[in-house]
Amino acid sequence: MAYEPVLTRFFGGFEAQDLDHALAHGVYEGARKALAMDPAQVIETVKASGLRGRGGAGFPCGAKWGFIPKTDRPRYLLVNADESEPGTFKDRALIERDPHTLLEGTIVAAHAIGCETAYIYIRGEFAYGARVLERAIQQARARGLLGEGIFGQRGRRLEVHVHRGAGAYICGEETGLISSLEGDRGYPKLKPPFPAVEGAWRCPTIVNNVETLCNVPWVFTRGVAWYRSMGTEKSPGPKVYGLSGHVNRPGLYEGPLGLPLKELIYSDEFGGGVPGGRALKAAIPGGVSMPVLTPAEVERCRMDFESPREFDSLLGTAGVICMDETVCMVDALWNILRFFHHESCGQCTPCREGTGWIEKLVSRIEGGEGAEGDLDTLLAVAEGMCGRTICVLADAAAWPVYKGFVKKYRPEFEDHVRERRCTVRGRGA
Ligand SMILES: Cc1cc2nc3c(=O)[nH]c(=O)nc-3n(C[C@H](O)[C@H](O)[C@H](O)COP(=O)(O)O)c2cc1C
Ligand code: SF4
Known part of the structure; x- marks a missing residue:
């Protein structure tokens, strides 16, 4: 099926880092249209498009913007460019190949929620992406697309700052991100209050993923009907x-x-x-x-x-x-669990202890030292970690165990215990 790429249309090179190239290809036209609308109309348009967040949870974007209370306090937009989930490498490419579309989506979101200061929280390791963004921001400021009087509208301003993160997976979780941005450890906080009501510096804050914001301009340039012509009724675009x-x-x-x-x-x-x-x-x-x-x-x-x-x-x-077929499912799970054990911030006992316990149990089974009953203990510990912690990292570590690997490939785990070795690759005792 031939499909017209829009989000990745500049992925063939790096030309779109340059503002003139971006402008020549229609970037910032969506923002121009959105800025001519009332913030409430912008939110309604994004709601009508059905755009759902691309950061993992799929939360409806327009509905989230609509939660921002009307208040005199500053409102913040935080662009989540932390992207640390293993297997995920889309946001860094969007930033490096198409930084101006991200800034355009940021301008639209900021207008919708009434915000004058946005931060792009980028994973510390993405030094190149951070430089690309800094340069794109300078270019946009020089042309009046950011800063004071944006798009020639007096009194309308938006400053965008790039903030390099400290390299912890948990800083991608929205409340962990806020703590880290404020200069504290990236510890997640209990919700409610949700960031839209009380976020950065205790002010109303919207956190959006990079790819979510790169979708936004298309809703305005091509329209809601075009956007909904792709995907499904509940998952368009x-x-x-x-x-x-x-x-x-x-x-x-x-x-x-x-x-x-x-x-x-x-x-x-x-x-x-x-x-x-x-x-x-x-x-x-x-x-x-x-x-x-x-x-x-x-x-x-x-x-x-x-x-x-x-x-x-x-x-x-x-x-x-x-x-x-050459992959050992026990080894693959162990690999995943090492990651979560390492990345748990340690605030909650079920997560701090649980990620360690499940990693140890799977390592033991993979090494040919698993005991009868280990699988049941593994499942019990994993299930016990869910829904009892400040953030969902604990659930994220437990799901691959009891909803995925052990549930769907249990005979392979049992073989490892019975044979006292890796039965796929012949390793172990
Ligand atoms: C442990 C953990 C790590 C996360 N890491 C990221 C991340 O790197 N990037 C991201 O956009 N969202 C991440 N999220 C989701 C964010 O908390 C948040 O839901 C998202 O940034 C909202 O943006 P969206 O509504 O545009 O998808 C993470 C969530 C958890 C629980
Ligand atoms: S669930 Fe884990 S990562 Fe999340 S706050 Fe608790 S200890 Fe930290």
Whole structure:
């Protein structure tokens, strides 16, 4: 199926870092249209488009903007460019290849919520992306698109600052991000209050993902009907998909939401199938916290916010990780759990202790030292971690265990315990 790329239209090079190139291709036209509308109208338009957040949870963007209270206090927009979820690498590419569309979406969002100061919180390791953004901001300021009197409108201002993060996964969680931006440790906070009511410096704050804001201008340049012509009723619009692992053509691909996962992995337009003609053993639909899918589930799953739920999984960031038949599921899970154990901020006991316990248990099973009963203990600990903590990192660590790997590949875990070795790759005692 031929599909017109919009979000990734500049991915062939770096020319669009330059403002003249961006302007010549219509960037900032959407902002011009939105700034001619009332903020309430802008919010209604985004609500009508059905745009859902691309940071992982799929929360409706217009509804979130609508939660901002009318107040005299400053209102902030925080652009979440922390992107630390393994398997996810779309936002950094959008920043490096198309920084002006991100600034354009930021201008529209800021207008909608009545904000004059926005921060782009970018993962510390993305030094190049931060430099690209700084330069794009300078260019936009010099042309009157940012700063005082933007777009020639007196009294209307917007300052955008780039803030480099400290390199912790938890700083991507919106309240952790706010703590980190304020200069504290990136500790998440209990919600409510939600950031829209009380966020940065205790003022109303909207946190949006990079890709979400890159979608926004298209709603205004092409219109709501065009936006809704892609994807499904509940998940409309374009999406940047990541593909990594055992696939012939790993990379970033754009398609409508709702694309069949099978098409993404196997079609020549996208992944081109599994290398060496080997069989696919499993695929993670969207960053490692999303429960893994079996080949039979891959056949039926569509990449929207609803379909993966049928298989006890979620779309997440739509960064797909493919695993072929040579992969040991115990080893793959251990790898994921090492990450979450390392990244737990330690505030909540079920997460601090739980991530350590489940990692240890899986490491023991993979090393051929698993005991009978370990699998049941593993499942019990994982399930006990859910819904009891300040943020969902604990759930994100537990889901791959009890909704994914152990649930769907249990015989492989049992073989490891019985044989006292890795039965896929022959390692262990
Ligand atoms: C542990 C954790 C890490 C997260 N990391 C990111 C991230 O790196 N980037 C991101 O956009 N959202 C991340 N999120 C989701 C944010 O909390 C928030 O929902 C999102 O930025 C909202 O933007 P959206 O509505 O535009 O999707 C993370 C959430 C959790 C629980
Ligand atoms: S769930 Fe984990 S990461 Fe989240 S606040 Fe609690 S300890 Fe920190």
